[in-house]
Amino acid sequence: MTNSTKIDFIYLSEQDMIKAGVDDMPACVEAMDEMFKLLHIEDYRMPGANNNSHGAMIQFPADSPHPNMPKPTADRRLMAMPAYLGGNFGTSGCKWYGSNIANREKGLPRSILMFTLTDTDTGAPLAFMSANLLSAYRTGAVPGVGARYLAKKDSRVAAILGPGVMGKTTLAAFIAACPKIDTLRVKGRGAKSLALFIDWVKETYPQIKDITTVTSDEELCRGADVIGYCSSGQEGDPSTYPMIKREWLSPGAFIADPALANFDDDMNAPEVRKFVDNYGLYEAWFEEVPHPAHNIIPLIGIKFMDMIEEGKMKRSDLEDLTEVCGGASPGRQNDEEIIMLSVGGMPVEDVAWGTYVYRNAIEKGIGVKLNLWDVPVLR
Known part of the structure; x- marks a missing residue:
């Protein structure tokens, strides 16, 4: 004293x-x-x-x-x-x-x-x-926490949309949670950013022997175990956001979205588990912006909130990562279920x-x- x-x-x-x-x-x-x-x-x-x-x-x-x-x-x-x-x-x-x-x-x-x-x-x-x-590392680490509880334990194939800072930290967190990852697919807009990203991967994670660049979201997602949608872009029109389609995803796929994204109607099936990192964050956002809120805040968690308001999804279908980490709800229950996690970023x-x-x-x-x-x- x-x-x-x-x-x-x-x-x-x-x-x-x-x-x-x-x-x-x-x-x-x-x-x-x-x-x-x-x-x-x-x-x-x-x-x-x-x-x-x-x-x-x-x-x-x-x-x-x-x-x-x-x-x-x-x-x-x-x-x-x-x-x-x-x-x-x-x-x-x-x-x-x-x-x-x-x-x-x-x-x-x-x-x-x-x-x-x-x-x-x-x-x-x-x-x-x-x-x-x-900020970059704490943002990337949240998909890693998600992968710890929600990805398949033997995940080997990672896919990253957006080879920037968020893509690097998301991949780093995926590997921290799923150390068997040895294969990478990456999609980006420019040759320079892709080359820099691939050089960084080779230097930082030499265990990744198979690195492939792809030109479509479908190529990125097919066969991947853990997927990070990490590209930046302009919000406003959800039809222009990067798309996730159910038909592209293998059984057991885990998708973490810390950036703008959209998904097709087939992803709304009840057997596709839908998570947010903290439900209260999305509640607050939903009260603060005009609706449909996905036009303003381009995260899939906000689309979940729009869908609940529109009656296209039940509140009980939306799960909370805080409850899984706290031991109140189950993480991944089998190797077949597809799981989406929205990553909002919190102070x-x-x-x-x-x-x-x-x-x-x-x-x-x-x-x-x-x-x-x-x-x-x-x-």
């Missing part, structure tokens, strides 16, 4: 984050699994009236009299994503999400992210950290993985120590 008013925190650059283990995917999958168990017992809080909102985003009008005001162009986001997570974490934090697909024309990533980790009791900062890798994931990386950094003496104040001027 101390009465000191001095507050220090650490700054972690992207290179510091790497030294502190932000790219340790097996550990990230474990952290996300632990997080889902805490969500199941409700030892967490996110924004919104139901404590499950994705965050607060600045909305820009299509037409504005102000010449410098941004337009709502593709993937334009300025967004705050705060959360508290209990259990062994016991921390709070907020990710600032800046994104614009036009960044690529400037040689920058589509998104530029920073995360502030705070002491839950006082609100004092613990760390201010580069969050592009933090609690940043808190979980940010806390892990922060504690590693403190233990290893990584980062730059900064002082907020010794004694605050205003008290």
